[in-house]
Amino acid sequence: MMGCDAVLRFFALALSLTAAVVLGIDKETKTVPVVLVPDLPPMNVPLTSKWHYLSAFVFFVVANAIACGYAAISLILTLIMNGKKGITMMIIFFDLVMVALLFSGVGAAAAIGIMGYKGNSHVQWNKVCNVFEKFCAQAAAAVGISAGAAAAFLLLVLLAIFNLHNRH
Numbered sequence: 001m002m003g004c005d006a007v008l009r010f011f012a013l014a015l016s017l018t019a020a021v022v023l024g025i026d027k028e029t030k031t032v033p034v035v036l037v038p039d040l041p042p043m044n045v046p047l048t049s050k051w052h053y054l055s056a057f058v059f060f061v062v063a064n065a066i067a068c069g070y071a072a073i074s075l076i077l078t079l080i081m082n083g084k085k086g087i088t089m090m091i092i093f094f095d096l097v098m099v100a101l102l103f104s105g106v107g108a109a110a111a112i113g114i115m116g117y118k119g120n121s122h123v124q125w126n127k128v129c130n131v132f133e134k135f136c137a138q139a140a141a142a143v144g145i146s147a148g149a150a151a152a153f154l155l156l157v158l159l160a161i162f163n164l165h166n167r168h
Contacts, residue, residue, distance in 0.1 A: 005078055008152050008156050011149075013071035015149035016067040019145040019146035032045055032046075047131075067149060070094060092156075102147075116129045
């Protein structure tokens with residue numbers, strides 16, 4: 001089981017790092033026609049979409065960066081400590097914290113992504129993914145990658161439960 005644990009930790013590290021980078025470099029500028037006065041022709045205005053303009057995306061990037069750092073530390077501790085009970089219980093606890101952190105980041109980013117894709121007529125928020133297609137596609141990819149990292153941490157928790165159950 002030790003090899004499976006190390007592979008899952010490396011997988012979680014790689015996926016959380018990739019998700020943070022993919023959204024962290026996400027930026028797109030488009031020139032959009034804006035009508036100021038109905039009788040005049042529209043004015044072309046350059047607009048930029050960046051990940052740090054939305055707090056849900058900031059939370060997502062920070063959550064993935066934290067999970068990546070933790071995955072690196074826990075991978076080293078797992079390989080060095082080789083099953084010491086106190087360290088193992090602490091790692092299991094923080095694995096569970098990473099599951100919650102990553103899934104909450106995925107949920108927040110997905111919710112704002114759906115808002116960008118569909119808009120919300122009740123509060124007069126227009127959809128923007130029809131304009132910023134590359135930005136939205138890259139954000140969606142980051143959300144999917146991060147969900148994979150969260151699933152890897154969930155598998156680590158399930159593996160720990162299975163190991164504890166087999167010991168007793």
